[in-house]
Amino acid sequence: PQRHELTDQAAQSRQHALTIIGSLSVADTSSGSALTPAEVWSSLSADNTPTCHLSGKTADDLDREHVLVELSPAEHLVSAIHGSLPPHTIKQLRQFRSHRVKLDTRKSYGGHVVAFLRWADDLDIPQHMRFPIPPTIVLLYFSSAAPFYAANTLSKMVSGLQAWHAVHALPWALDRVEARTLRQALANLALPPLDLRRPVRMADFEAMQRHMDVADRAHTAVYTCALFSLWSMARHGELTVDVVSRPHDSRPRRSDIRMATGEQGQIKSVILYLPEDKTHGNTGFNRVVSTQSQDPRMCPVAALQHHL
Known part of the structure; x- marks a missing residue:
């Protein structure tokens, strides 16, 4: 809504909640909780039930602005995080989290997720190892990408994958030490900066x-x-x-x-x-x-x- 259209914000916001969320009378959110990295990685297996097909083609078929929200983890992780919330309510939470960044950035991050999944396709990485991304896979991905991109682009690629996890309330794979190692390695392996562009004449x-x-x-x-x-x-x-x-x-x-x-x-x-x-x-x-x-x-x- 536009500011000039608001007359009774409290009432209008409550009505908006009923429209986009609905009744939560039968939803059990007490079973949902934040997961630790150890809990996540130990639960991943080929027997996991997927909620979507995690591939470069699936991602590429989506509008870039929707990639972060629509590509979701295995069913057991969704249940562990959100309890028995209905699917449309879970999607509302994801959409809300995705607004941590502006639209142009969401599109850019979506492109980085597509690039990662294409890489995963090329290397035949199993579906259950694609999202959330285990630490070793994260490091292998950037070890192969680093020599072909500038440091600033690599930093945005990391941020894009981190945002993907944050939208789904999943922990990022790397602890503080590993994250620092990644940053330093990318800085040393990245393409050198371009020469400054000449002034417009x-x-x-x-x-x-x-x-x-x-x-x-x-x-x-x-x-x-x-x-x-x-x-x-x-x-x-x-x-x-x-x-x-x-x-x-x-x-x-x-x-x-x-x-x-x-x-x-x-x-x-x-x-x-x-x-x-x-x-x-x-x-x-x-x-x-x-x-x-x-x-x-x-x-x-x-x-x-x-x-x-």
Whole structure:
């Protein structure tokens, strides 16, 4: 719900609970508890009853944002953690836990889970050894992956697999000593950092202009985005969307654009409100560009007006 739609939050939140959770009168949660790593690993066997097929194809068929929630552990672990809670309530808990990270991060983490399961397919790792992931499997996976990725990417891969376990209330395989060993090994084996990218130059924009069809809306959108990013110091990701027909709520709309005019009514600057950004979170932030009258070709205000 939107803030302006809330009138009686207490009553509305209770009604929401009835809708998404329902009655818990017959649910026994007393038998559910947090499991220790030793309890988990000792319970894994080929006789475990799976709740889903843990494979790269199964994972790849899911939307990335749903991977962490939908790929679940064996039935006995679900029962040990959640007692007799009904499946839809367990799923609600998992979805809630998955919101520990934002949507883009959930999608990224889902991709890392897919990559792990493809690796498990290649090595014929038994189903019951794929999730939760035993310590030896974790170390073997990263020992083979480390030479092919940058340290930052490897760190995100670890975080993705950790988040997968956290969503299902399962312990992470590595204790403090093993986790430190993993971090240090990844740092030493990872690809060296890339050289710093050269600064963007005016010649780059001139090259874009030479190849741009000003009558093509896609061309003008890309060029406007590049200019606006340059002059407002915005991140490209703040101004773009993955799917045009379904933009994420964190991306600005036309209604978030405000023009500031001078005394003669001419547009002097454009203020773009970002509903969310990395630094300010969901409190929002304004990106501002001013008219570049000395070089109209490089003017973000003129480009935006043409695009709109």
